Amino acid sequence: MNVTDIAFWIFAAIAVVSGWRVFCTDSMVRASFLLMLSFIAVGLIMVLLNAPYLGIATVFMMAVEMMVMALFMVMYMMNPAGLNPMMMVHQHRFSIAAGVFLFAALAGLIIVTRFASNPVAPGTEVVAGLGKELLGDSMLIFETAGVTLLATMVASVILSSRSGRFGAADTGSVPPPLEPGGEPAGRQPEQGGGHAHHHH
Amino acid sequence: MTTIALTAAWVAFLLGMAWYVAVLDGLWAAAREGRSPRAPLANPLYRCATMLRHQSNLTEAPDLLNWRLAPALYAGLAGTGVALVPFSSTNVLADLDVGIVWWGAIEALTVVIVFLHGWSANSQFGLIGAYRYVAIGLPVMLISMFVLIATALPAESLAIPKIIESQRGFWNVIRQPVGLPLFLLLGLSLSFRGPFNYADSADVAGGTAAEVSGAPRLVWEFARLAMLTAVAAVAASVFLGGYLGPWFPGPMWLVLKTAAVLLVLVGLSHQLARISPSRMMTLIWTVLLPLSFLHLVWAGVLAL
């Protein structure tokens, strides 16, 4: 048992335990960040397997994704931003059973399979090799396509968020009510004196 | 250098630069206010002592684990950022092949930690500071990643030591001029100072730090300074050549360059006003991000 093995077992334990806690915690923000912790542990295991780019990129991406998810949680449950205790799972008996069954099945499969043993030589240029494997000769196309996709996503969000069901978002749309069936919440844009603030 | 000596140098660098930034802050503020500075070198230490003498507050039903961990994690992230920076051609604490990607992960995790610090206190102003910061911090991170990738292109490597070595001919600040100003904006954003202080500003009564007092507050303020140091050290390495330079030994050049970048950062944080979050978002998405794309294209064309 050397340091790498101990590190692997620790990260594996963190990944499994925090993954389980995602469903036991009673706050949506905590659930997002526990999921992030689970992914970070998996990313660090990938670093141990000498795939540093994949591992750290996983950590990077998951941090950003879970942050955005937590922010959306706060948007929909503001008081007190997810610290209010609530039950977060539905049909949990069935889910627990399905989860345990799947875990047992996958773990059994992994244990009985014979994996190829192909250790990577210590001095290999892993990152360069990964780049050539993934992108080959199409690096420039990939870059261009990536930037174009980002611009398209941003533009589509802007275009679609302008107009809602009740009208354009920044001129006359009426927000939904605070209680079901109640009056629309927030300001009434038809009144004079309410100088509209344009949301970007 | 042995690992122990290197670790000691790393700790000394962090503490020394954090103190240097605090001294600069005091001097600059005194100059702007038109009075003589109050005990310029020792004032930061006095204020640390004050913070330590205070009791650590509790609020009603906070998320205590995250709340107390957040400052320590923030300081830890800043520390790993500084560990990426080589002190000389053979001395680097964390010789990662993918140093730039790890720096990106540090930026992303910083946003998470600042959000947690504000949210866990179960207080309205902390929460407002936290999500204002997230709305600005995430796009600024994108800008910095493009800028860093641009510096990695001439080096053909994601490791910071190799990027420094690729600057033996020209420093990156000369052949990629837009990169350093954009990266400095990231520095202001990661430690939320001056025009990017959406997290801890006075208009939300201290923001994420509004409910914190005592030793946790001291660790939080130190972590902000340490993160500023880390950004300055990385900027000095990938744009200004790090330890490269004639006559003086490598580490001295690194310290001098980091100190110069910190001077610029402290100046920017005192000299610029803060615009409202939604206008800042518009500025970032419509002006700065396309600018960083163009900068990346320029760097790519140069590297071809």
Place this chain on the structure above:
Amino acid sequence: MLERLAARAPVPVFVAMGRDRAPAVERLLQSADIDVTATPRHASILLVAGRVRDSDQAYLDRIHDQLPHPRATFWWGDEQGDDVDEAQRAASFDDPVISLRALYRNLISGAHASETHRLADEPPAPWRGKGDHGQGGEGMMGGVPYGRMMPMPPTPDIRDGLALDVYTTQIGPFMPYWPAGLVLEVTFQGDVIQSAEVVHPPYPPRDVDRVPFDRLLHETTALAQVERARAAHHLVCIARVLSLVGLPTLSRRAQILAVRVRANERVAIEPLRKAAARAGLRAALAPGLGRIDDRLARELGGPAQRAAGDAIDDRSDNPTYTRLDFTPVTQTKSDCRARLAQWFNEAEQALALVSAAPDAMMDQGALVEAPWALRAPPIDYRVTELLPGLEWSEALLVLNSFDSAALCRMAPLEVP
């Protein structure tokens, strides 16, 4: 060792403004030994300036309990009785800095005992006992009454998407950079204000600013005194806005200028204005932010009316001023930028008048414009119509672009 270092640090003080006989708190900032904090949790001393309204005493107690130990209260003003310790009070005209430093040193060394809690350490709402955390209910969203509503769309059509949640809170009378004394019950969606209601109205203009104008009603007063009071008042208002846009050093400089103006020194505002412009003050205030229409500007009167373009100023009818070729200063658009520029211009004009006629006197009862609109009737418009739709930082800028008299008229207590 730690005590010796801490005793040399600047004294962290949180200021709670009282309503009556409030001293000019900006005098504290002249000394680098005082650190005025933005939140009570960073302070050791709660400085109560003036007399606090009875309705605000509960809020003051809560603020007091938020200060971390070791803590003490210091009263600055003439209102407290003899049962307050000599070390913990100062008269309005005195400079409390030395007393504050002594009190702080005694707190740190333990010679002065830290004050105990004024309120009981209980949760604000009683636990109902039901639910895992006693939150009052079971079920997916935390049950009734503390649970949240499910954010489903209010109409049967599911394409309408989820509803953003709202959060209602009271923003209290002692918050820094908030109009002193105003308590608003604000409903937020994120940091955008959805609605606001006045719970307690703000304080009227401070006594220290009113003194020369009140005196003019009864006796002959020097023009220099009146104009210096105007310049100082405008500088304090400008300082608040400067702090809000992230220029705390310039804000402190403006407040120190105000103190020096009141102390009859020669000062120049032009360097401050240039420094603020170089720092991007205009960019920080969006054009059209806090824009009020002309009808409201006319009803508000005072600097707000002149910022909208109406050159109405009582001083135009005063012979002492017309002899000095006085013309009112105006701006064009009536938004926050214009009101801030109006303050700058009027302060500079006031100091120019002082240096042009340092010895001019005005008879008792002469007509003079106060730094706010004096003789104006109550108006129909409410500040709570100005705020909805604004983000928090913009709302604070809008509120602080009006002086306290205008806010008093725009935010009265609604009698049910």
